[in-house]
Amino acid sequence: MALLRVQNLKIHFPVRGGWFGRSTDVIKAVDKVSFDVEEGSTVGLVGESGSGKSTVARALLKLTPVTGGSVTYRDREILNLSEHDFRPLRKEMQMVFQDPIGSLNPRMTVEAILAEPQQIHFKDKDREERAEVSASLLRKVGLPEDSLQRYPHEFSGGQRQRIGIARALAVQPKFLICDEPVSALDVSVQAQILNLLKDLQEEFQLTLLFIAHDLAVVRHMSDRVVVMHHGKVVEQGDANELCENPRHDYTRRLLDAVPHLA
Numbered sequence: 514m515a516l517l518r519v520q521n522l523k524i525h526f527p528v529r530g531g532w533f534g535r536s537t538d539v540i541k542a543v544d545k546v547s548f549d550v551e552e553g554s555t556v557g558l559v560g561e562s563g564s565g566k567s568t569v570a571r572a573l574l575k576l577t578p579v580t581g582g583s584v585t586y587r588d589r590e591i592l593n594l595s596e597h598d599f600r601p602l603r604k605e606m607q608m609v610f611q612d613p614i615g616s617l618n619p620r621m622t623v624e625a626i627l628a629e630p631q632q633i634h635f636k637d638k639d640r641e642e643r644a645e646v647s648a649s650l651l652r653k654v655g656l657p658e659d660s661l662q663r664y665p666h667e668f669s670g671g672q673r674q675r676i677g678i679a680r681a682l683a684v685q686p687k688f689l690i691c692d693e694p695v696s697a698l699d700v701s702v703q704a705q706i707l708n709l710l711k712d713l714q715e716e717f718q719l720t721l722l723f724i725a726h727d728l729a730v731v732r733h734m735s736d737r738v739v740v741m742h743h744g745k746v747v748e749q750g751d752a753n754e755l756c757e758n759p760r761h762d763y764t765r766r767l768l769d770a771v772p773h774l775a
């Protein structure tokens with residue numbers, strides 16, 4: 514059974530234009546997108562900038578209005594759930610963002626950053642218990658223990674992404690959406706973060722939706738790959754098979770664009 518099933522998902526944004534700013538057109542940011550994510554697997558979502566990947570990710574977390582289609586999680590439709598009913602799933606489905614510095618509050622210590630999601634989702638834990646969880650998270654993501662009292666700007670890009678990953682893990686999610694988690698990092702650091710994600714996936718039995726524009730990175734991470742172009746899925750299948758035997762021109766172009774990993 515698929516843990517997550519996306520069927521015929523459509524997300525259209527109105528474009529204002531013409532006389533008196535009347536709505537004249539729509540951007541089909543996501544157009545009839547369908548894919549499944551099996552429990553414990555990694556599905557890679559790949560496509561160049563603007564192809565609709567982040568919009569899909571946002572829809573899965575109900576962060577953007579959806580024009581049509583269906584998203585089920587454990588066989589339950591989530592698109593029409595109220596915020597109250599979706600709340601337990603907000604804990605189960607966590608996101609790791611591309612830009613850790615933009616997604617980490619610069620005025621919060623790492624301790625506060627890791628405590629915040631726990632305060633929201635584990636109300637019965639006291640401060641000490643939360644601090645214990647935070648300290649253990651730091652070890653899991655390979656940050657020094659004295660990081661807790663420090664601020665995001667005191668860390669390197671790779672370390673900040675480790676903080677972002679620790680924050681996502683703080684509420685014991687089952688499903689992790691990683692939206693270009695290494696795109697802002699130096700190539701030499703990328704592999705470390707990718708391997709960390711793989712190790713954590715195994716340790717916590719996570720299901721991953723891994724988003725990137727680089728097909729080599731996506732192949733390295735994924736069991737299956739979904740290729741998006743202009744809001745549509747042009748091709749999907751087993752990661753190795755799809756990369757060795759691309760059926761669509763656009764996939765071939767993505768493969769040609771791949772910089773070889775150092």
Ligand code: ADP
Nearest residue numbers: 526540542560561562563564565566567568569
């Ligand atoms: P990707 O993550 O693959 O780079 P996005 O999902 O961010 O692509 O964007 C897909 C398309 O949808 C782009 O053309 C983008 O400009 C458009 N888009 C995304 N969000 C909005 C929005 N809130 N309003 C209007 N257009 C949007």
Ligand code: MG
Nearest residue numbers: 566567568693
């Ligand atoms: Mg994006």
